[in-house]
Amino acid sequence: MIDSHEAGTRGFTLLELLIVISVVITLMGLALPQMITNRKSANEISAIASLRRISSAEEVFHVRANPPRFGALEELRDAGLLDPLVAAGAKGGYTFHAAAAPSSSEYAFVAAPDGAAGDRRYYVDQTGVIRCESGVDATASSPPLK
Helix, strand or coil: CCCCCCCCCCCCCHHHHHHHHHHHHHHHHHHHHHHHHHHHHHHHHHHHHHHHHHHHHHHHHHHHCCCCCCCCHHHHHHCCCCCHHHHCCEECCEEEEEEECCCCCCCEEEEEECCCCCCEEEEEECCCCEEEEECCCCCCCCCECC
């Protein structure tokens, strides 16, 4: 029987393995903060898109309702106008809730991040303009999304 040392094959030394592991750890340390930032941006984009869908669903619901009125998230879902996840109040790391009870002439919804899912909070009302704030709840007086 031939020993592997005799055949001329050679394994990795402990030093070589430690160098490879340290390079991998360094690369992960450099990439991780960017991955977290990208995840937050994706969650924020998803929240904005969901608020746009809520706004569109409210307009359709208002036109179809007799007498005309705006609806709650559950009513929009039941009418087939809204994604069940958004209607349940949470999607993509954000929670969605009514800032004021929908009426015949107005509605307002807020999207707020769950934990570290995002940095911005969003607001939309019957004007259809999405507004945002960093760190505090967005309101009708917050600056519009650019």
